[in-house]
Amino acid sequence: xxxxxxxxxxxxxxxxxxINDINAKETYQHYIFVNDNNPYSIFLSIIHSLLYKYPIExxxxxxxDIELEEIGVNKTALSDSKSIERLLTINDFNxxxxxxxxxxxxxxxxxxxxxxxxxxxxxxxFQSLTRNVKTGDKFSxxxxxxxxxxxxxxxxxxxxxxxxxxxxxxYAFNDQLTNLSNLIEEYNITNISATSTYYRNVxxxxxxxxxxxxxxxxxxxxxxxxSIEDKLKTIFPNVKIRNIYASTEAxxxxxxxxxxxxxxxxxxxxxxxxxxNELLIHQSLLGKSNSFTFEGNWFNTGDxxxxxxxxxxxxxxxxSDMINVGGYKVNPLEVENTLINVEGVIDLVVKSxxxxxxxxxxxxxxxxGDNYNDMELKKSIKQYGAKHLQEWKIPxxxxxxNEIPKSRTGKKVRK
Amino acid sequence: xxxxxANIINEMLEETGQDKVENFDPSMSLRDELNLDSxxxxxxxxxxxxxxxxxIFEDGVVRTLGEVIAKLEGK
Numbered sequence: 001x002x003x004x005x006x007x008x009x010x011x012x013x014x015x016x017x018x019i020n021d022i023n024a025k026e027t028y029q030h031y032i033f034v035n036d037n038n039p040y041s042i043f044l045s046i047i048h049s050l051l052y053k054y055p056i057e058x059x060x061x062x063x064x065d066i067e068l069e070e071i072g073v074n075k076t077a078l079s080d081s082k083s084i085e086r087l088l089t090i091n092d093f094n095x096x097x098x099x100x101x102x103x104x105x106x107x108x109x110x111x112x113x114x115x116x117x118x119x120x121x122x123x124x125x126f127q128s129l130t131r132n133v134k135t136g137d138k139f140s141x142x143x144x145x146x147x148x149x150x151x152x153x154x155x156x157x158x159x160x161x162x163x164x165x166x167x168x169x170x171y172a173f174n175d176q177l178t179n180l181s182n183l184i185e186e187y188n189i190t191n192i193s194a195t196s197t198y199y200r201n202v203x204x205x206x207x208x209x210x211x212x213x214x215x216x217x218x219x220x221x222x223x224x225x226x227s228i229e230d231k232l233k234t235i236f237p238n239v240k241i242r243n244i245y246a247s248t249e250a251x252x253x254x255x256x257x258x259x260x261x262x263x264x265x266x267x268x269x270x271x272x273x274x275x276x277n278e279l280l281i282h283q284s285l286l287g288k289s290n291s292f293t294f295e296g297n298w299f300n301t302g303d304x305x306x307x308x309x310x311x312x313x314x315x316x317x318x319x320s321d322m323i324n325v326g327g328y329k330v331n332p333l334e335v336e337n338t339l340i341n342v343e344g345v346i347d348l349v350v351k352s353x354x355x356x357x358x359x360x361x362x363x364x365x366x367x368x369g370d371n372y373n374d375m376e377l378k379k380s381i382k383q384y385g386a387k388h389l390q391e392w393k394i395p396x397x398x399x400x401x402n403e404i405p406k407s408r409t410g411k412k413v414r415k
Numbered sequence: 416x417x418x419x420x421a422n423i424i425n426e427m428l429e430e431t432g433q434d435k436v437e438n439f440d441p442s443m444s445l446r447d448e449l450n451l452d453s454x455x456x457x458x459x460x461x462x463x464x465x466x467x468x469x470x471i472f473e474d475g476v477v478r479t480l481g482e483v484i485a486k487l488e489g490k
């Protein structure tokens with residue numbers, strides 16, 4: 001029980017601390033909305049909800065009031081809290097795990113970029129979230145570098161994989177990125193799961209060294225970048241590298257060595273491609289959402305793939321309606337619908353610009369009103385964006401143009 | 416060259432309402448001293464590529480302002 005559950009900045013929380021905090025928590029909230037996305041508060045709330053079997057909704061701690069309104073969450077409801085009627089006392093981690101596995105009435109909802117331009121809610125069961133969690137002796141000594149937003153699907157996958165094996169999670173995200181080298185040494189980290197963007201950005205801080213403790217590196221959340229694989233193998237001589245395809249809609253689905261994905265036999269027949277080479281997923285593999293549209297029983301991911309044989313396939317391109325900024329999916333329509341409200345903006349189109357740091361970033365072409373100063377208007381747009389949108393949804397480079405090209409069907413051209 | 420890059424960084428800072436940097440030095444670390452996070456580094460690399468046609472992150476590792484300039488000058 002003295003094993004460490006989580007390292008977060010200067011704080012070490014043992015499994016004993018975790019269980020004490022769970023036992024002491026007498027109230028609960030339906031919404032998990034933690035201002036600084038503090039992973040301990042989020043993980044504690046998730047485990048508590050599993051123990052007492054109440055549904056939860058996870059919101060990003062940096063959602064603005066407008067974003068909350070957009071997704072239909074009443075701000076006053078965020079702080080509604082209820083008392084637990086019959087308190088349980090947990091003395092042992094295995095008892096906690098047993099209780100967690102009785103989870104029929106539990107669900108977890110989270111939000112992802114929707115095709116209509118507003119985020120959609122997806123509700124998962126314990127089964128859909130933990131479909132690819134592996135447990136057993138082989139996994140019991142893993143120590144994870146945690147490099148995702150804890151409110152997003154990839155972060156939840158790592159959390160459950162670690163929790164179900166009583167592993168240690170070492171938070172290495174955001175301001176801890178430049179500290180990864182020290183964290184690996186201090187805690188003997190064995191596994192890292194992160195986006196291509198994370199690896200590209202952390203590489204300069206790992207230069208000129210070898211780290212023997214790392215056994216496994218996983219790429220997720222973003223298209224895999226094969227150009228970093230050799231560099232990672234030099235720095236981590238004992239590593240095996242895997243690439244995971246997961247989505248907020250379906251959780252974790254496929255694993256690949258390199259770029260060749262395998263359809264596991266457990267979901268064979270539940271994945272197919274249509275005549276446009278788009279990847280379709282059977283609805284039984286998805287969480288629940290009112291915003292899903294199905295073609296028969298199939299959900300169209302919008303990702304283009306090429307099957308190599310019956311069970312192996314490669315991605316040709318990811319869903320072209322969405323822009324992936326360092327692992328965060330953005331629907332450009334949502335950004336346009338927000339920024340059109342800035343005084344001086346007559347029309348705009350939000351597009352992607354590729355780069356080697358975050359894969360893609362957002363840029364905007366803007367048609368402005370007469371008598372608006374370029375720099376002042378850029379400042380207003382970015383300021384308005386910062387108030388109403390999460391950081392990665394704000395266009396970084398703004399250009400002023402005379403008109404926005406439209407296709408024959410009247411759609412804005414995003415190329 | 417350092418002045419051109421400095422102007423681009425200051426333009427980025429000005430657009431986001433942040434204070435400009437007065438004195439640039441090649442030894443300055445992009446992340447720790449100029450406080451550029453991943454999104455700002457991504458923005459910088461795109462702006463520099465637009466201006467100079469060079470992708471500073473093409474083959475990996477750039478930590479300091481001096482290393483950026485070396486890439487742009489093709490060293």
